[in-house]
Amino acid sequence: MEITPSQIIGFRNSQRNGPVFHGYNPATGNPLNIPFQEATAEEINESVELAQNAFKTYRKTSPARRIQFLEAIAANIEALGDDLLYTINEETALPLARLIAERSRTTGQINLFARLLQDGKWNTEIIDEALPERKPAPRPELIQIQKPIGPIAVFGASNFPLAFSVAGGDTVSALAAGCPVIFKAHPAHPATCQLVGRAITNAAKETAMPEGVFSMLHGLSNETGSMLISHPFIKAIAFTGSFKGGKAIFDLAMRRKEPIPVYAEMGSVNPVFFLPHAVRLGGETLVSQFAQSVTMGSGQFCTNPGICVFINNEESKSFIQKLAATMSATPIQPLLTRGIAEAYKSGLDKQKKLYGAHTVVRKSGNGIRPSVISVSVKDVLNNRDYFEEVFGPSTIAVLAEDLEEMRQIIEAMPGQLTGTVHAAERDHEAAKELIDLLTQKVGRVVMGGFPTGVEVCHAMVHGGPYPATTDSRVTSVGTGSIYRFTRPVCYQNIPSAMLEI
Secondary structure, three states: OOOOOOEEEOOEEEOOOOOEEEEEOOOOOOEEEEEEEOOOHHHHHHHHHHHHHHHHHHOOOOHHHHHHHHHHHHHHHHHOHHHHHHHHHHHHOOOHHHHHHHHHHHHHHHHHHHHHHHHOHHHOOEEEOOEOOOOOOOEOOEEEEEEEOOOEEEEOOOOOOOOOOOOOHHHHHHHHHOOOEEEEOOOOOHHHHHHHHHHHHHHHHHOOOOOOOEEEEOOOOHHHHHHHHHOOOOOEEEEEOOHHHHHHHHHHHHOOOOOOOEEEEOOOOOOEEEOHHHHHHHHHHHHHHHHHHHHHHHHOOOOOOOEEEEEOOHHHHHHHHHHHHHHHOOOOOOOOOHHHHHHHHHHHHHHHHOOOOEEEEEOOOOOOOOEEEEEEHHHHHHOHHHHOOOOOOEEEEEEEOOHHHHHHHHHHOOOEEEEEEEOOHHHHHHHHHHHHHHOOOEEEEEEOOOOOOOOOOOOOOOOOOOOOEOOOOOOOOOHHHHHHHEEEEEEEOOOHHHOOO
16 A cells, blocks of 8 residues: 655645654664655644634534544544554554554544444533522523534554554544544654544545544654644644653643643553452462563553552562563563663663662563562652653562551552552452552552553543643543543523524
8 A cells, every 4th residue: 555655734745845754663673665754834834724724614513424524534444454554563563463453442442432422421411490480589591511622733652553643532532522633643653644644534525524624744853743732723732652741742831822731641650559368369370460461562551560569478579579480481572662662771770770679580681671670668668760650561569568558659659540459358458448549649440450451431531640641630541531622611591592512
């Protein structure tokens, strides 16, 4: 399948001779053949102005028309067939089985939002009926309805080339809400972005959406993103990536003349607490399951557990040693980018040098290797750097002397996406207390499972207190994510025939 490297501005391609960059194959380290250009200031401005014009009509489209648009996007992605999978594989070295599953998750997510619009309950009116006879003063009829906020800038993630990318949850929830999207393609997989971006544009044409409902811009430097964030027509930002990147975007958005909301998901260490009887009964199976969670996707999920906490006893120490042996024998795929690989290695070096760090497993060599470091609660409380995410197949095993020290870890840790408790029946009283504390620090509390594997559904919360995200009140996965791109409007004494719902 031929790929035309260009900015997608509404229904047309654009190349204005911006700086050239290439994707590369993480497995070989070699650059790929297709040259991509960074968007120019003129192209960025054109895409946002086109989105603003599209918003005037797109915000008024009926749910039925938006459903057609979303379903057409899913169909056009499916129609790309194996060419899409092979393109992603070349740019990411992710195995085809993973990519097939991610494609299904992506199209399933799109169709979930189509069903949400069809059901209509997400925007069910909140109505306070008029009370004309109320004393001492009558009450008018009041109706609250969610309304789209305007053009949205979405920044794609490196680790999910489909599900958190061009047609991922941020884009789809914004389109479902009635907001045009300008997507900033991730430079780690530009050809993949080009294919999916064109699929969305084709769907927009097929369903007679206004030009500018979707555009996509390429850029390797920070300038493209900075100009996009600063444009006065942009009304919100969605981002998935590192803390450094998300915080920079947030700070820039707050310095605008009109500050706008930034919904940045910035990662997490996702602590897992193992209570004594769960360790005793879980045995080798629990060790294997936890090792798989740590190393899944080469540790490149924002929900991989970067900290595990145990009561300090011989069974816990044996568990940690078995975990280290299991992880050491686990094959690790190449990390997605050079930047991620370098950050992983430097993060491990920093951990190793922290006070109290005891290396349980860390193989040497040029490749990426799993890592387990063991520390005490006192070590962690004396050095909060242990709470910093190291993005890759590693975890820190923390030994607590008692339940009180487990509580201290929760109270000391910053906000997280998830927190997990493993507890046998005899541990339930202690587990109840830990779960109660975790609800103050995480967006999703897991019991008896593992945080990797985020279900796309109505109840899911993929978010959490800062620094996991910039706004703990929202989710970036699941149908609740649509509310990031709407605002409530109250209508007072407006006849129903005049309301646009």
